[in-house]
Amino acid sequence: MNEYISKLAPHIIEFIEFKNALGIEYKTSRYYLKQLDIFNYNHKNLSNLDRETVEEWALLHAEKSISGDRSWISPIREFGRYLLSVGYEAYVLDNRFTIQRYRPEVYLMTESEIQSFFMECDHFVLRHKALGRPYVLPALYRFLYCCGARCGEARKLKCEDVYLKEGYVDILQTKAHRDRRLYLSDELKNIWSSMMLL
Secondary structure (H helix, E strand, C coil): CCCCCCCCHHHHHHHHHHHHHCCCCCHHHHHHHHHHHHHHHHCCCCCCECHHHHHHHHHHHHHHCCCCCCCCHHHHHHHHHHHHHCCCCECCCCCCCCCCCCCCCCCCCCHHHHHHHHHHHHHHHHHCCCCCHHHHHHHHHHHHHHHCCCHHHHHHCCHHHEECCCCEEEECCCHHHCCEEEECCHHHHHHHHHHHCC
């Protein structure tokens, strides 16, 4: 069963296949393309990407976004550019729809704040009893903080990708399907080594 229903469906499928051939999974973007497809089906059901359809959908989508997140813009722009590049008539979403960047205020913790943070993390897991938690969470917190690992990377880390003697871990298939190597601090190596003895 085809998940796309409008007359744009063949173009969307070709576009996703093109992205996949480049090694890009394009999971999240499929959702936005599906929403555009449904909108097109319920309105004009055109086989080309026209300005009116794209802008109406974009305005509707922008109104729904409470957070101001504009991650949906890129896949729609890329789809329009792709269609133009292969010879189809298409509208590319213009700069009135811009991606708003989140600019966090950076706060660097002092040595004592870092120690307090880890102490509180360690005490928290001891207060809330759960099988394995007192061993796993202290190592997880330190891995996230000390190595700059992403939450998903830490969660999916496998034992066979941890090289304690050498002092590193291999993170496989991360963002953009790349692998990366993270080196462990001596403290983290000691914590993980003690976990392996349990």
